[in-house]
Amino acid sequence: MAAVGHSGRLAGVVRGRRRRLAPYLLLAPGMAWLVVFFIVPMYYLATTSLQHGSLEIGYTFSWAWSNYADAITTYHTQFLRSLEYAGIATAIALVVSYPLAYWIAFRGGRWKNLFLLLVIAPFFVTYLIRTLAWETILADGGPVVGILRDIHVLGPDGRLLATSSAVIAGITYNFLPFMVLPLYVSLEQIDARLLDAAHDLYASRPWSFLRVTLPLSLPGVFAGTLLTFIPATGDFINAQLLGTPQQYMIGNVIQSKFLQLTDYPQAAALSFVLMAAILVAVLAYTRLLGTERLTG
Amino acid sequence: MTAITAPPSATVVDVRLERLTKRFDDVVAVDDISLDIEHGRFFALLGPSGCGKSTSLLMIGGFEEPTAGRIYLGERDVSGLPSYKRDVNTVFQSYALFPHLSIFENVAFGLRRRGTRGDELKRRVLDALELVGLSGLERRRPRQLSGGQQQRIALARALVNHPRVLLLDEPLGALDLKLRKQMQLELKRIQHEVGITFVHVTHDQEEAMTMADQIVVMNSGRIEQAGTPTDLYEKPATAFVASFVGVSNLLLATVSGPGQVRLSEGTEVSVPAATLAGRTGEVAIGIRPEKIRLGAGELNVLAGTVAESAYIGVSTQYIVDTPAGSVSVCVQNDRPGATALAAGERLTLSWDPESTFAVEPPEGTP
Numbered sequence: 001m002a003a004v005g006h007s008g009r010l011a012g013v014v015r016g017r018r019r020r021l022a023p024y025l026l027l028a029p030g031m032a033w034l035v036v037f038f039i040v041p042m043y044y045l046a047t048t049s050l051q052h053g054s055l056e057i058g059y060t061f062s063w064a065w066s067n068y069a070d071a072i073t074t075y076h077t078q079f080l081r082s083l084e085y086a087g088i089a090t091a092i093a094l095v096v097s098y099p100l101a102y103w104i105a106f107r108g109g110r111w112k113n114l115f116l117l118l119v120i121a122p123f124f125v126t127y128l129i130r131t132l133a134w135e136t137i138l139a140d141g142g143p144v145v146g147i148l149r150d151i152h153v154l155g156p157d158g159r160l161l162a163t164s165s166a167v168i169a170g171i172t173y174n175f176l177p178f179m180v181l182p183l184y185v186s187l188e189q190i191d192a193r194l195l196d197a198a199h200d201l202y203a204s205r206p207w208s209f210l211r212v213t214l215p216l217s218l219p220g221v222f223a224g225t226l227l228t229f230i231p232a233t234g235d236f237i238n239a240q241l242l243g244t245p246q247q248y249m250i251g252n253v254i255q256s257k258f259l260q261l262t263d264y265p266q267a268a269a270l271s272f273v274l275m276a277a278i279l280v281a282v283l284a285y286t287r288l289l290g291t292e293r294l295t296g
Numbered sequence: 297m298t299a300i301t302a303p304p305s306a307t308v309v310d311v312r313l314e315r316l317t318k319r320f321d322d323v324v325a326v327d328d329i330s331l332d333i334e335h336g337r338f339f340a341l342l343g344p345s346g347c348g349k350s351t352s353l354l355m356i357g358g359f360e361e362p363t364a365g366r367i368y369l370g371e372r373d374v375s376g377l378p379s380y381k382r383d384v385n386t387v388f389q390s391y392a393l394f395p396h397l398s399i400f401e402n403v404a405f406g407l408r409r410r411g412t413r414g415d416e417l418k419r420r421v422l423d424a425l426e427l428v429g430l431s432g433l434e435r436r437r438p439r440q441l442s443g444g445q446q447q448r449i450a451l452a453r454a455l456v457n458h459p460r461v462l463l464l465d466e467p468l469g470a471l472d473l474k475l476r477k478q479m480q481l482e483l484k485r486i487q488h489e490v491g492i493t494f495v496h497v498t499h500d501q502e503e504a505m506t507m508a509d510q511i512v513v514m515n516s517g518r519i520e521q522a523g524t525p526t527d528l529y530e531k532p533a534t535a536f537v538a539s540f541v542g543v544s545n546l547l548l549a550t551v552s553g554p555g556q557v558r559l560s561e562g563t564e565v566s567v568p569a570a571t572l573a574g575r576t577g578e579v580a581i582g583i584r585p586e587k588i589r590l591g592a593g594e595l596n597v598l599a600g601t602v603a604e605s606a607y608i609g610v611s612t613q614y615i616v617d618t619p620a621g622s623v624s625v626c627v628q629n630d631r632p633g634a635t636a637l638a639a640g641e642r643l644t645l646s647w648d649p650e651s652t653f654a655v656e657p658p659e660g661t662p
Binding site: 191193194199200202207216 | 357358359378379380381384385386388390392393394395396405406409410453454457
């Protein structure tokens, strides 16, 4: 009896300890991942950004803050262009995606999943190939330019490729699913009874949309715009394939610094400035939209 | 009440349903019903689930389009009008409070749409919250309130607009029993206070009896009977109403003369002549359990054996086997030291002919 009680208590202690450890054990793989693939590279990048030297003579750590000053003074045009292109692309993606997500959520019926599959279908083709396809579509001899010239939207020697519009269109296209999916999720969750209630309280359809549907879908708008804007700001494929150096974004600069010019410190400093800029933009945006309203 | 209600000669009909039908594909949810709901009534649509009561309510509210028939609010034909153009407000089963708006803004929603602003808006919202006993919560969000409180807010949000008719779609269904009983009386008080016509949908006959002064019993999309709670209980028109509203003993019988029927085993029973309404042949006669007495003493007599007895404090309930069928009897324990008869004891049951009603035999009985 005593032995049973003793071993039972022991088992209880072990169980209790396991229970306390369980959350940490569950967290461990994620934490390990973050440390290995986020914290360590960030530390490495941070030290690199403060080094000086070249590939031939080697890099030495020297608190070279001038890398940051140079990054901003030399490349502020590309920084601003990145924010501008990403901002415009995000806005267009929102305007295109909202009706689409709305329609799938409220009118999709039993085809909902098929429509969602169609939205993410382009992801089955690699990013590079998709963007190359746009190069073909927008090419000077291509059908789009031909039609636009025929109807005099473009001049006889007007082009689409190598313009800001082409780059922005490419970014919009490539990031559209990131906008559609969160919007769809937030719209799909809205209880149809709430719209009945709004109609019951004399709200016409447009008014119900403005006062009920739209506010309740703001978490989706917030998530979608961030998921689009943040990667779009750092993108370089679209500008490279659909634009010219006149359309180059900060991603192109970083890419060439890292891979062609092997100016690692400068590239690292540029990356940190970009990160800071995005962080500030996101914080301002969060403040603007209000987290309290989002959590409803 | 008398000050609000118009004299009977000039009763105002707030809702009129004319041959209303609703079909969902092959299913007929509401089957050709016609109904007048007078102003100032607490009106209940009562029936089992799937009987068409909620669909009828949703059609009055404008959330479902009738397949056929017309709906009038007062003199106005609103059949084709969208819900936001109808002078009715609804308390939804799920409350449907706007989660992103404060309690104040929830209640103010309809008023704002109708152009009420400033002090007038504030006064009316606060008055409505006071009416439902929830002053001081106007800055909260719906999810910070309990189910019972949300239910009251839904009521305030609808009533604040002073609609012609208030529709309640099983609003008490999600509350626990105690809260539900409390809200039933509360709703009745509020209805008296505001004098607005309430149309209340419920499957709970006790709830309907407690609150409503007019009840329509529906079954399979049709109206079984309309009347006061007393009418439905004392003079049920159909076997369905007899067993859905309260408990009834239904015994098969054959009409043997004016005010006279013969039970299947041969006992002659007197019934009010009016209840037969000229019926001949097979009928079912009904007696409520509490109207049957143990022992001879009334005109109609039936012998039997106690099959089961259950003492439940306020009363004792018996199942008595008789040659005419099994009969449920409920005896008030209104004297001290009442002892229950045990199973197997033989006894005589008797009841007043006036307590007997006759209906068509329920379908499926021989």
